[in-house]
Amino acid sequence: MMAKRIVIGLIAATLLAGLMGCTRNTSKEEMRKYNMQAYQEGNKEAETQGRGRNGQFLDTMQKIFKDMNIQLTNETFTEDAAGNMSYQYRINNDSSQIITVYIFNDELTRVNGMKHMYGTDGTKNTAKANNMIIGYKDAALVYTSGGTKKDQYTDQVKKVGLEVLKNVPHRSYNKPK
CATH class of the missing domain: 3.40.1000 (Protein Transport Mog1p; Chain A)
Structure with missing residues (x-):
């Protein structure tokens, strides 16, 4: 019974850590969009590669x-x-x-x-x-x-x-x- 609780606890901790990482990456990407960094990077890439x-x-x-x-x-x-x-x-x-x-x-x-x-x-x-x-x-x-x-x-x-x-x-x- 105790081992089962430990396994469930480890699974929950792993899932929580995974979600935190995804949330952190999603937040960073949303911030890049909000402050137009992604837009500016895309424009710079289009200019440097002649793809605009x-x-x-x-x-x-x-x-x-x-x-x-x-x-x-x-x-x-x-x-x-x-x-x-x-x-x-x-x-x-x-x-x-x-x-x-x-x-x-x-x-x-x-x-x-x-x-x-x-x-x-x-x-x-x-x-x-x-x-x-x-x-x-x-x-x-x-x-x-x-x-x-x-x-x-x-x-x-x-x-x-x-x-x-x-x-x-x-x-x-x-x-x-």
């Missing part, structure tokens, strides 16, 4: 705009639950001049998404801001300008918008058939 899905496109876009004397600053990135992505920049660090590039899962999603967000493809002007929308396949580029500097970069963006979008790695057109 849109890294080359983003570099090309920066160069195309730079050739038009437009510096894209303050990059932000979002991705929705369906995998549609957007990159947003200020033009020359001016918050009234914005470039947003949307990359959707397919062309129909782009058309519907742009209509939902902006009400149209093409140009959408309001009292406070103007939006010039350029669409190509599953991607769209939107130039938003507002305040006293409305349309300050419209001509430059019109010239390079389609060229920028042609450099997007279009997911819906690269899928195996």
Whole structure:
């Protein structure tokens, strides 16, 4: 009877130690995610190995705009639950001049998404801001300008918008058939 209690005690202690180790590892991994360490490590790995899905496109876009004397600053990135992505920049660090590039899962999603967000493809002007929308396949580029500097970069963006979008790695057109 005593031996049985000792064996049960050892098994319980082993299980408890195993659970503590798993919990500790899980906690460490969750902390890495929370403080964005895992995200930053993944980005660093993608950069060093050249595997970043849109890294080359983003570099090309920066160069195309730079050739038009437009510096894209303050990059932000979002991705929705369906995998549609957007990159947003200020033009020359001016918050009234914005470039947003949307990359959707397919062309129909782009058309519907742009209509939902902006009400149209093409140009959408309001009292406070103007939006010039350029669409190509599953991607769209939107130039938003507002305040006293409305349309300050419209001509430059019109010239390079389609060229920028042609450099997007279009997911819906690269899928195996």
